[in-house]
Amino acid sequence: MKKLKVNTGRKYEIIIDRGIINHCGEYIKKVSSPTRIAVVTDSNVHALYSQSVITSLKQSGFIVSEFVFKAGETSKNFRTIEAIYSHLADNNITRKDMILALGGGVTGDMAGFAAATYLRGIEFVQVPTSLLAQVDSSVGGKTGYDIPQGKNLVGAFWQPSVVLIDPDTLSTLPERYLNDGMAEVIKYGCIKSAGLFRLLKKGRDELDIENIIHRCVSIKRDVVQKDEKESGERKLLNFGHTIGHALEKIYEYKKLSHGEAVAIGMVMMTKASEKDGYSPKGTANKIAELCEMYNLPTHDDSEVRDIAFAAQSDKKSSGHNIDVVILKSIGDATVSTMDLRDFQQYIDVPEEV
Numbered sequence: 513m514k515k516l517k518v519n520t521g522r523k524y525e526i527i528i529d530r531g532i533i534n535h536c537g538e539y540i541k542k543v544s545s546p547t548r549i550a551v552v553t554d555s556n557v558h559a560l561y562s563q564s565v566i567t568s569l570k571q572s573g574f575i576v577s578e579f580v581f582k583a584g585e586t587s588k589n590f591r592t593i594e595a596i597y598s599h600l601a602d603n604n605i606t607r608k609d610m611i612l613a614l615g616g617g618v619t620g621d622m623a624g625f626a627a628a629t630y631l632r633g634i635e636f637v638q639v640p641t642s643l644l645a646q647v648d649s650s651v652g653g654k655t656g657y658d659i660p661q662g663k664n665l666v667g668a669f670w671q672p673s674v675v676l677i678d679p680d681t682l683s684t685l686p687e688r689y690l691n692d693g694m695a696e697v698i699k700y701g702c703i704k705s706a707g708l709f710r711l712l713k714k715g716r717d718e719l720d721i722e723n724i725i726h727r728c729v730s731i732k733r734d735v736v737q738k739d740e741k742e743s744g745e746r747k748l749l750n751f752g753h754t755i756g757h758a759l760e761k762i763y764e765y766k767k768l769s770h771g772e773a774v775a776i777g778m779v780m781m782t783k784a785s786e787k788d789g790y791s792p793k794g795t796a797n798k799i800a801e802l803c804e805m806y807n808l809p810t811h812d813d814s815e816v817r818d819i820a821f822a823a824q825s826d827k828k829s830s831g832h833n834i835d836v837v838i839l840k841s842i843g844d845a846t847v848s849t850m851d852l853r854d855f856q857q858y859i860d861v862p863e864e865v
């Protein structure tokens with residue numbers, strides 16, 4: 513078992529342990545005393561893990577209800593949030609009660625947003641089951657949903673009461689989503705740890721996944737503790753995301769998964785900062801090679817004009833400017849602010865460069 517303490521406005525623990533999903537109730541009792549718990553999950557995860565979780569919660573004496581939505585990013589919208597609110601009201605969830613997010617990042621972001629806003633805020637617990645959610649989305653309190661105009665454009669910062677990570681759940685995660693999660697792992701290497709980046713070159717079969725999860729959440733914990741509401745340092749976690757989010761929006765959240773879009777974004781942005789002379793030559797290729805090892809895409813045929821237009825609605829743009837995250841070297845990132853009018857030209861790098 514590995515434990516980390518997160519020292520944000522609400523303090524909480526991240527606990528990583530094989531099989532912990534079968535003991536959720538006991539861990540929740542240690543941090544809170546709700547009467548009712550509403551489990552929010554998607555259709556895939558429901559079929560695999562709801563029974564174990566609900567049994568554990570009931571054994572600990574909680575009254576349990578469950579809300580299940582259709583799995584996938586296209587469900588991450590206000591219609592689902594509204595249905596969650598109705599479920600909470602129909603099941604008499606009060607301010608003393610709690611939501612448990614069981615699933616990937618889509619579940620965690622929406623369940624967290626419902627918790628942040630229902631009755632002006634109730635507690636929630638993260639039980640992430642995808643690699644992406646275990647290394648990234650379950651920690652740090654960013655919650656929200658997508659609208660057609662842009663990714664995660666509605667949201668709130670709302671920290672969980674505890675994060676319970678069970679690496680055993682990854683045994684059922686489809687290959688595509690294991691790779692998807694690796695994109696965020698590669699991101700941590702790029703922005704904060706050249707050592708992690710080198711380690712990833714071993715390939716997934718050689719990695720101790722529990723150790724990788726621990727390294728990633730430690731990096732994220734350190735960043736969000738310093739800058740919970742993203743006024744500076746936390747922006748680094750958005751490396752690859754300005755372009756990534758633009759691509760997700762262009763394809764209406766259907767063609768590319770979040771990690772796939774971020775992989776393309778990291779490579780494109782680094783090609784641009786190489787052209788600019790900021791990142792050392794060859795950095796984008798190193799990132800692309802690592803992404804390819806994990807079957808992640810590194811290129812998209814969308815017009816740069818469309819990407820730049822879509823990026824205007826990203827939260828990192830403000831007024832006439834947009835913040836971009838660029839690498840001084842692998843493991844060392846910085847935020848650079850540029851005029852939105854220059855962004856299209858900046859990311860327009862001929863293929864052979």
Ligand SMILES: NC(=O)c1ccc[n+]([C@@H]2O[C@H](COP(=O)([O-])OP(=O)(O)OC[C@H]3O[C@@H](n4cnc5c(N)ncnc54)[C@H](O)[C@@H]3O)[C@@H](O)[C@H]2O)c1
Pocket residue numbers: 554555556557560583584585588615616617618619621641642643644645648649650651652653654655664681682683684685686689692693769770771
């Ligand atoms: N809040 C944050 O800080 C943050 C960080 C990164 C990403 N995100 C968000 O997270 C989302 C992506 O997360 P995701 O990749 O987990 O997507 P997801 O929640 O859609 O999960 C991916 C797929 O895996 C399935 N799944 C999950 N766990 C499983 C398991 N153990 N076994 C079998 N199937 C399983 C899901 O049903 C789904 O089909 C995006 O919306 C992204 O914006 C948020």
Ligand SMILES: O=C(O)C(=O)C[C@@H](O)[C@H](O)[C@H](O)COP(=O)(O)O
Pocket residue numbers: 648652654663664696742746749750753827
């Ligand atoms: O926690 C953060 O901060 C991140 O930026 C993590 C990202 O991986 C994540 O995709 C996040 O949702 C993107 O932030 P957003 O504010 O652009 O939605």
Ligand SMILES: [Zn+2]
Pocket residue numbers: 648696753770774
């Ligand atoms: Zn992300």
